[in-house]
Each structure stands twice: as C-alpha cells, then as structure tokens.
Amino acid sequence: MCAEASFKTGKILAKVVLNYKMEALTGIHVGSSKETFEIGDVDNPVVKDPITGEPYIPGSSLKGKMRSLLEKKYFTISENKNAIEFFNKEYHSCQEEHCPVCSLFGASVTNPPRPGRVIVRDAFLDNDSDSVKTLKKMDIPSFTEIKYENSINRLTAKANPRQMERIPRGVKFDVEIVYEVDDEELFKINLPWLFDGIRLLELDGIGGSVSRGYGKVKFELMNAKVYKITKEGIAEKDFEVKEKNASEIVKEMWEYIFKNAEE
Numbered sequence: 642m643c644a645e646a647s648f649k650t651g652k653i654l655a656k657v658v659l660n661y662k663m664e665a666l667t668g669i670h671v672g673s674s675k676e677t678f679e680i681g682d683v684d685n686p687v688v689k690d691p692i693t694g695e696p697y698i699p700g701s702s703l704k705g706k707m708r709s710l711l712e713k714k715y716f717t718i719s720e721n722k723n724a725i726e727f728f729n730k731e732y733h734s735c736q737e738e739h740c741p742v743c744s745l746f747g748a749s750v751t752n753p754p755r756p757g758r759v760i761v762r763d764a765f766l767d768n769d770s771d772s773v774k775t776l777k778k779m780d781i782p783s784f785t786e787i788k789y790e791n792s793i794n795r796l797t798a799k800a801n802p803r804q805m806e807r808i809p810r811g812v813k814f815d816v817e818i819v820y821e822v823d824d825e826e827l828f829k830i831n832l833p834w835l836f837d838g839i840r841l842l843e844l845d846g847i848g849g850s851v852s853r854g855y856g857k858v859k860f861e862l863m864n865a866k867v868y869k870i871t872k873e874g875i876a877e878k879d880f881e882v883k884e885k886n887a888s889e890i891v892k893e894m895w896e897y898i899f900k901n902a903e904e
C-alpha cells in the first residue's frame with residue numbers, strides 16, 4: 642500500500658471557513674498550569690491571554706474534545722468490537738484512507754504520520770455580546786468567577802476546600818473552524834462529521850469538570866464561507882446559514898467547489 646501518497650494529495654482545492662458564536666451555558670473551566678504563584682492567586686486558574694488578561698478557549702482544547710467524541714462515535718458505528726485495539730490503548734489513529742476521524746484530524750502515531758484537514762482557532766471573547774459588555778462594566782479584571790468547592794473525606798468527613806476559577810455562564814466566544822478541501826470523497830465524509838463534532842460538543846461539554854456541571858456550551862453558526870482556488874486567483878462565496886441544516890449547507894458547498902467550475 643502506498644500510504645504516503647494517498648494521505649496527501651498536495652492540493653488545496655478550497656478552504657471552508659465556519660464562524661460560530663459559542664455561548665457558555667454553565668461556567669467553563671479550561672485550566673492553565675501556573676508558572677508563578679502570587680499571593681491572592683486562585684488555586685485552579687483558567688487560561689488567559691497574557692496581553693489582555695482575558696480568558697480564552699484554546700483551539701486545541703475544542704479540537705481535542707471534538708476528536709475524542711468523534712472517535713467514540715466512529716467506534717460505536719464501526720464493526721470493530723475491541724476498544725483497546727481501536728483506541729490503541731489511548732486514542733484512535735489508523736492508516737485507513739477514508740477513516741472519518743484520522744482524515745479529519747490527522748494521526749501522529751502512524752508511520753508515516755498523516756496530516757489533518759481541520760484547524761480550530763483559539764476562541765476569544767465576543768466583545769460585542771451583552772454578557773461580555775456587562776462583565777466589562779462590572780470591572781472584574783479577570784472576567785471570571787471563583788467557585789468554592791469541597792471534597793469530603795469519606796473516613797474523616799473532613800472537608801477539603803478548593804477554589805476553581807470559571808468563565809461565567811452567558812459569556813460568548815468567537816470560534817473559527819477551517820477545513821482544507823483537497824479531495825471530493827473526503828469532503829463528503831469529513832464535513833458532516835465536523836458538524837456532528839460540534840453537536841457532540843454541545844451534548845457533552847468543554848474544559849474540566851463537565852460531569853459536575855461545568856462546560857456546557859451552545860454553538861450558533863453565524864457565517865460559512867468557501868475560498869476556492871482557481872486559475873485566476875482565490876474566489877470566495879458566502880453561504881446562507883440561517884434556517885439551514887448542516888447537510889443543506891454541505892451540499893451547497895459541494896456544488897460550489899466541485900460542480901460550478903465556471904463560476
């Protein structure tokens with residue numbers, strides 16, 4: 642099998658750019674490791690932009706969670722019954738060209754490593770949203786809340802208090818996801834899986850402590866755009882997304898990229 646050649650066509654036919662608003666429906670904690678400790682610091686801080694001091698959601702955090710959920714989806718619908726084998730003890734990666742997960746996200750442990758086709762950008766605060774404006778008026782420099790929690794020792798019943806910093810519910814972020822189109826077959830497989838990944842993120846959650854109520858989010862697709870590589874240059878087209886479901890949007894994009902060569 643000529644794996645290397647099949648994994649990368651070397652083409653960019655188009656870039657699909659999806660812009661979402663992501664709203665925190667419950668407090669979000671995407672933790673950062675503390676490099677320095679200052680008096681008055683919270684125990685478990687959230688990731689913040691070092692320039693603005695505002696919290697943000699790293700793209701890697703969204704992408705990693707989406708991949709993990711889609712791997713489970715793929716395992717569920719695949720014939721493979723052996724979870725240890727499917728997930729390679731940790732996470733799924735394979736050589737199968739049309740694997741919906743590995744073709745979308747890539748696989749670093751296969752030999753040769755295979756490239757992914759999706760980029761998830763870091764998500765920053767939506768400064769135009771009412772919730773963020775309200776937070777800014779409240780003059781809380783971190784834009785976060787501190788939640789106090791207790792874990793109870795089962796034997797001594799002694800409470801073990803800790804603090805968690807959270808992005809409060811109602812806060813909105815701008816999320817940009819970019820998909821590189823290099824193959825018609827993979828486009829048809831990958832795009833619906835990408836939309837399913839967003840749906841599964843909503844049904845699961847992002848960041849830490851999801852099972853304890855944190856991290857529920859809602860995504861709203863605001864804009865979908867295709868940048869198409871042509872001999873004349875890069876053509877671009879906006880797609881109407883309101884009132885449309887994912888499969889309608891995918892079908893329209895597919896027609897634009899692969900069918901309307903003259904447009």
Ligand SMILES: [Zn+2]
Nearest residue numbers: 734735740743
């Ligand atoms: Zn795979």
